[in-house]
Amino acid sequence: MNDADVSKQIQQMVRFIRQEAEEKANEIAVSAEEEFNIEKLQLVEAEKKKIRQEYERKQKQVEIRKKIEYSMQLNASRIKVLQAQDDVVNSMKEAAAKDLLNVSHHPNPHVYRQLLKDLIVQSLLRLKEPSVLLRCRKEDLKLVEHVLDSAAQEYADKANVHPPEIIVDKQVYLPPAPGHHNTHEPYCSGGVVLASRDGKIVFENSLDARLDVVFRKKLPEIRKQLFGQVVA
Numbered sequence: 001m002n003d004a005d006v007s008k009q010i011q012q013m014v015r016f017i018r019q020e021a022e023e024k025a026n027e028i029a030v031s032a033e034e035e036f037n038i039e040k041l042q043l044v045e046a047e048k049k050k051i052r053q054e055y056e057r058k059q060k061q062v063e064i065r066k067k068i069e070y071s072m073q074l075n076a077s078r079i080k081v082l083q084a085q086d087d088v089v090n091s092m093k094e095a096a097a098k099d100l101l102n103v104s105h106h107p108n109p110h111v112y113r114q115l116l117k118d119l120i121v122q123s124l125l126r127l128k129e130p131s132v133l134l135r136c137r138k139e140d141l142k143l144v145e146h147v148l149d150s151a152a153q154e155y156a157d158k159a160n161v162h163p164p165e166i167i168v169d170k171q172v173y174l175p176p177a178p179g180h181h182n183t184h185e186p187y188c189s190g191g192v193v194l195a196s197r198d199g200k201i202v203f204e205n206s207l208d209a210r211l212d213v214v215f216r217k218k219l220p221e222i223r224k225q226l227f228g229q230v231v232a
Contacts, residue, residue, distance in 0.1 A: 085227055092222070093215055100189035100207045101177055104140070116140065116192065117147035117154070119205045123194040124155040124164060126203045131165040135193045138173040144192065167197075174206060 104112050116136075124132065136144045145168065152163040178187035191206035215222075 085223065088226060089219070089222060093211070096211060096215075097189065097208065100211060103207060104177070104190040109143075112190065113143045113147055116143055116190075117151045119192050120144070120147065120151040120166075120194070121155050121158070123192060123203045123205045124151070124166075125159060127194055127196060127201055128159065129164060129196045129201070130162070131167070131197045133167050133169055133195045133197060133199070135169045135172060135174050135195075137176055137188055137190065139176060140190065140192075141168070141170070141173075144168065 103115065106112050120134070134144070134148075148166055148168070149163075152166055155161075156163040174188040174191075174193060175186040177189060178185070187208075189207040191208070191210065193202065193204050193206060193209075195202040
């Protein structure tokens with residue numbers, strides 16, 4: 001083989017190697033392009049997923065805020081309704097308390113005197129003590145003293161016991177009826193308060209205390225009559 005043949009063969013080998021290198025380079029470029037596209041698609045999908053998740057998270061936050069705001073508005077409305085109902089009920093109680101003041105000023109003095117006697121008898125039946133202390137308003141003292149013996153005897157007849165000893169406290173009286181200038185001071189519309197001699201048992205039978213008791217007992221019925229179904 002002469003030099004020309006050797007040179008020709010070398011050139012063929014160089015072309016062959018170059019062609020293979022170019023083909024390999026093309027394969028690598030195509031593969032790299034495919035991998036790049038795949039990775040880019042994965043990144044895009046991952047970002048889309050993040051965006052969707054973030055959107056869903058914010059949407060849930062918005063829904064939660066709306067529910068909270070709705071609940072707060074609903075509770076505020078309920079509170080306003082309940083407050084309005086309480087105002088009506090309290091105004092009724094205040095009106096009833098004002099009417100109580102008329103009881104002790106009945107045109108017929110026998111009416112209030114008889115009421116005092118009944119209250120004393122009821123208190124004695126509740127206490128069932130042989131000796132008791134009695135407090136009344138200073139303005140009711142004469143009326144109370146007038147009915148004391150008959151009240152003690154009526155209690156004795158009903159309870160089948162000896163008439164009890166009733167000691168009227170003339171040192172400390174129940175507060176007077178409310179005046180125009182001392183509306184914030186303690187007051188009493190009438191009635192009596194009895195206690196055992198040792199003071200351990202006290203039975204408040206003033207007109208105001210009886211109003212409180214009746215009002216508490218009748219409150220559900222009053223609300224139902226005024227407002228129908230109670231607001232939850």
